[in-house]
Amino acid sequence: MELQIKQVISWMEKTNEKIQSNKEYLTSLDQAIGDGDHGLNMARGFQEVVNKLSSSNYTYVSDVLKDVSMTLLSKVGGASGPLYGTAFLKMSTALKGIETVDYPQFKKAVVEAVNGVKERGKANKGEKTMIDVWEPIVDFLQKQDNLEAKELESTAEKAMEATQDLKATKGRAAYLKERSIGHLDPGSVSSYYIFAALSEVLEEGA
Amino acid sequence: MSNVGIVLISHSPKVVEGIKDIIRQMVPDVPVELAGGTDDGSIGTNVEKIQNAIENAYNEKGVLLFFDLGSAMMNAELAVEMTDYEKVKVVKAPLLEGAYVAAVESGMGKTLEEVEKAARNVFDQT
Numbered sequence A: 001m002e003l004q005i006k007q008v009i010s011w012m013e014k015t016n017e018k019i020q021s022n023k024e025y026l027t028s029l030d031q032a033i034g035d036g037d038h039g040l041n042m043a044r045g046f047q048e049v050v051n052k053l054s055s056s057n058y059t060y061v062s063d064v065l066k067d068v069s070m071t072l073l074s075k076v077g078g079a080s081g082p083l084y085g086t087a088f089l090k091m092s093t094a095l096k097g098i099e100t101v102d103y104p105q106f107k108k109a110v111v112e113a114v115n116g117v118k119e120r121g122k123a124n125k126g127e128k129t130m131i132d133v134w135e136p137i138v139d140f141l142q143k144q145d146n147l148e149a150k151e152l153e154s155t156a157e158k159a160m161e162a163t164q165d166l167k168a169t170k171g172r173a174a175y176l177k178e179r180s181i182g183h184l185d186p187g188s189v190s191s192y193y194i195f196a197a198l199s200e201v202l203e204e205g206a
Numbered sequence B: 001m002s003n004v005g006i007v008l009i010s011h012s013p014k015v016v017e018g019i020k021d022i023i024r025q026m027v028p029d030v031p032v033e034l035a036g037g038t039d040d041g042s043i044g045t046n047v048e049k050i051q052n053a054i055e056n057a058y059n060e061k062g063v064l065l066f067f068d069l070g071s072a073m074m075n076a077e078l079a080v081e082m083t084d085y086e087k088v089k090v091v092k093a094p095l096l097e098g099a100y101v102a103a104v105e106s107g108m109g110k111t112l113e114e115v116e117k118a119a120r121n122v123f124d125q126t
């Protein structure tokens, strides 16, 4: 795999498309076990990301990711703002000064991102948060020597679906305790869109 | 003589305005800055608002940050990581009671550490 500025921008555009067309769905998931703002938060944040990227010029992948991070931090009013903002900031830092990102570099960036999210949210795997998608993705990447785009997507999808059976112990849903079981975690669904979009970009590039 | 500054962070602008009103009844001379709601004023939190509040509340005594739910703490910690000031701390205490006690203690000229301790132990002292 190879990621250049063009692909990273396309990754964000595809993510935005998925989020815009599933805005109501994300909102309904967050209404079931949260405060009902996840669709709105993500739709606003990623629209701003796409606007920002389309009006800027970049030399390095890390600069694109830095702008993604800063935009999400300032425009998303819920927990997904600081969490995704931290994830993309960690990726940006890990890829500093690189023009074409290769697979080992990308792997390292995603590992850093997940560690950042865990620190920011003081959460671990199994607590019914977006970490339940990000961590299985890291495990998957660690096992591969070459990135299979299709498998990336299906790994994220399975992980997202598995959050249904979990009891939330972090985030808004944690206040509902047992009542959170049987619902998908909204942030895991939006994380699935992020990795599904990446998978599409990689397939096009292949 | 300056007093330890207080920053109030809530998902709702009304919540922090109300808490400030309660504080001001008794403590007129302590910096109290607000970071309520998102950048467009809806329910949520915003790291830039918190950064501005820190800037406005800061003096050599330092600033303490009080927060309510979820992203309020994440953004508070982010703001602390992003600031160049040294004496800026997030306090784990109930937002209203903690900030109130902190303001009273700060008004008596206490240090950052003393004020923080009083706020954290707010339910022990009554």
Ligand SMILES: Nc1ncnc2c1ncn2[C@@H]1O[C@H](COP(=O)(O)OP(=O)(O)OP(=O)(O)O)[C@@H](O)[C@H]1O
Pocket (backbone or CB within 6 Å): A030, A034, A035, A036, A037, A038, A041, A077, A078, A079, A080, A081, A083, A117, A120, A121, A122, A123, A128, A129, A130, A131, A170, A171, A172, A185, A186, A187, A188, B011, B044, B045, B069, B070, B071, B072
């Ligand atoms: N502590 C945490 N650690 C990791 N992920 C979290 C944490 N808290 C929430 N999340 C993720 O964020 C998603 C919710 O995002 P959303 O934008 O709706 O924030 P929110 O919970 O409404 O924010 P707030 O904390 O301001 O109420 C959850 O579905 C979960 O995946």
Ligand SMILES: [Mg+2]
Pocket (backbone or CB within 6 Å): A030, A034, A035, A036, A037, A038, A078, A172
């Ligand atoms: Mg929400």
